[in-house]
Amino acid sequence: MADSIFAFFARHLPYDSAGFAAFAALLKSAVFILGFVMLLAGILTWMERRQSAMMQDRLGPCRANLGRFKAWGLLHFVADAVKMIFKEDFIPPKASKLLFALAPMLALAPVLIATAVIPFGAPLCYGRMTEAVPLGVCALPVEMQAARLDAGLLFYFAIASLAVYGTVLAGWASHNKWALMGGMRAASQMMSYEVTMGMAVMAMFLVYGTLEPGAMVNAQGNRPWQWGIWGVPQAIAFVLFLTAAIAENKRTPFDIPEGESEIVGYFVEYSGMRFGMFYLGEFIEIITSSAIAVTVFFGGWRFPFAGTLAASWPNWLFVLLSVGVWSLKVFLFCAFQLLIRWTLPRLRPDQLLKLGWQRLLPLSIANVVLAAGWVLFSR
Amino acid sequence: MAVTVKVVARPAGIRGHTYLVAVAEGMWVTFRHLMKNFPGNVLGLRKKTDIATLSYPEEKQAYPARNRGLHRLMKRENGDVRCVACMMCPTVCPAHCITIVPEEAPDNAVEKRPRIFEIDELRCVVCGLCVEACPCDAIRMDTKVHAPPTLRRADAILDMEALLARGEPSIATQGGTGPFWREKV
Ligand code: SF4
Ligand code: SF4
Numbered sequence: 002m003a004d005s006i007f008a009f010f011a012r013h014l015p016y017d018s019a020g021f022a023a024f025a026a027l028l029k030s031a032v033f034i035l036g037f038v039m040l041l042a043g044i045l046t047w048m049e050r051r052q053s054a055m056m057q058d059r060l061g062p063c064r065a066n067l068g069r070f071k072a073w074g075l076l077h078f079v080a081d082a083v084k085m086i087f088k089e090d091f092i093p094p095k096a097s098k099l100l101f102a103l104a105p106m107l108a109l110a111p112v113l114i115a116t117a118v119i120p121f122g123a124p125l126c127y128g129r130m131t132e133a134v135p136l137g138v139c140a141l142p143v144e145m146q147a148a149r150l151d152a153g154l155l156f157y158f159a160i161a162s163l164a165v166y167g168t169v170l171a172g173w174a175s176h177n178k179w180a181l182m183g184g185m186r187a188a189s190q191m192m193s194y195e196v197t198m199g200m201a202v203m204a205m206f207l208v209y210g211t212l213e214p215g216a217m218v219n220a221q222g223n224r225p226w227q228w229g230i231w232g233v234p235q236a237i238a239f240v241l242f243l244t245a246a247i248a249e250n251k252r253t254p255f256d257i258p259e260g261e262s263e264i265v266g267y268f269v270e271y272s273g274m275r276f277g278m279f280y281l282g283e284f285i286e287i288i289t290s291s292a293i294a295v296t297v298f299f300g301g302w303r304f305p306f307a308g309t310l311a312a313s314w315p316n317w318l319f320v321l322l323s324v325g326v327w328s329l330k331v332f333l334f335c336a337f338q339l340l341i342r343w344t345l346p347r348l349r350p351d352q353l354l355k356l357g358w359q360r361l362l363p364l365s366i367a368n369v370v371l372a373a374g375w376v377l378f379s380r
Numbered sequence: 381m382a383v384t385v386k387v388v389a390r391p392a393g394i395r396g397h398t399y400l401v402a403v404a405e406g407m408w409v410t411f412r413h414l415m416k417n418f419p420g421n422v423l424g425l426r427k428k429t430d431i432a433t434l435s436y437p438e439e440k441q442a443y444p445a446r447n448r449g450l451h452r453l454m455k456r457e458n459g460d461v462r463c464v465a466c467m468m469c470p471t472v473c474p475a476h477c478i479t480i481v482p483e484e485a486p487d488n489a490v491e492k493r494p495r496i497f498e499i500d501e502l503r504c505v506v507c508g509l510c511v512e513a514c515p516c517d518a519i520r521m522d523t524k525v526h527a528p529p530t531l532r533r534a535d536a537i538l539d540m541e542a543l544l545a546r547g548e549p550s551i552a553t554q555g556g557t558g559p560f561w562r563e564k565v
Contacts, residue, residue, distance in 0.1 A: 051422065055417040056414045058417065058430040058432050058433075060433040060435065063435075073422050343410060344406045345406065
């Protein structure tokens, strides 16, 4: 069965044809974005509430049952989506209609596009999918990555930073002073932490000697102690990246732009699914930043005994397993980010900017120099 | 009034300046709670957890013994109403929600009994003063039943029949036990 499907594809879509490239890219981005990113983002909206409840000795949402199907309340995210879709879509009378409608899309689209460069599994060996193919010997590999760009992570930063337009536009278009100020807060925060985030990853560019996340995964070993985080500049870069990524995602302790409980944020005028897009965008940002961290610092899809398994299992099964391992790593990292969010208290704006510009930025620049020295003397 | 600002000194040293240790400590605390509550509640393994929330319709909190619920009228041994229509409770009631119309009791030893005894549970402020005032343990609020929601306001007025439905013989002796109070010295 599987054999004949693979044979059909190998016959009608040769590896080097343009049709194959387009088909593979479409399939990969569709499966990855719809099947993983969107699904996990939905689950995270529930998990955030349930996990925080467990951390605070509460029960959390656990009642969205479908008859006998309970699943610990997991269906809450479906119920939320239905609720948001059917809610009134209110546009303030004096708001700029076009910009108001554009802002949520500008906040959501870049984070989805930026996921394209993330490698989410071991390469599939085209034409030999049912044989066991040891790692690294495949002649026609199909990378589990929607777009393999030489700019790699730079593409991620370039696109992801466009999300700031969404937040500022949301504040501007709402015709609401508080939303505008929220948008300004968001802009100042996202701008300042983007620099640190880039610098933190720049140290890793030096260590790996490449910008391409797929190549970074290839440079790491299968065993946990061969992953990217081990080393002084690497560990510092990880802490810096994590801090900056949380600030970039506007999550506690850096959730000053929204700060639901105390201060009005940039999407105060949004309701229904437009609000849902901001909300979803935030969770997708958690996933992408987790995915980048897993790719750069925690070995991507690599896991112990991957070499042995690759040499003994059918290739497609091994690829599936590697995608599963990668998803598990990203999931655990997301859970870790939620843990941070529900542990730390919120910073004041001045503390936030001080931390960003006076502490993290100099440290990240020094870390780039340190990484350069590390590379020079460890070779 | 001048605003006074208390400047809190930053903890010194690398530990105080990086916050990393404090952050890790805090996360360890929350992680411990997560690990204690997660297996029992999400995975469904029966394990001791710290969760304080009750899943209300399935689990109910036991009321304390002194909880004040819906009123009830107590009965004599022969099943008659214990109330002697002394009008203590409508007098003390701060909400004026007790209506009593007395009548002659056939039993000469009892003399008086209510013909109509109504309590408007919507007006009642559940203060319990009626129970305190009653000299003969005729009215009680120990049912631990909440005032039920009704569609019409009139349905919230409990008449004597409804009040007696929850009643039972009181073990208190009418008129009290022991010597007459004038004789007690
Ligand atoms: S509980 Fe208070 S308010 Fe209610 S009937 Fe008794 S005395 Fe009146
Ligand atoms: S105080 Fe007791 S005996 Fe007197 S009228 Fe009220 S219920 Fe009846």
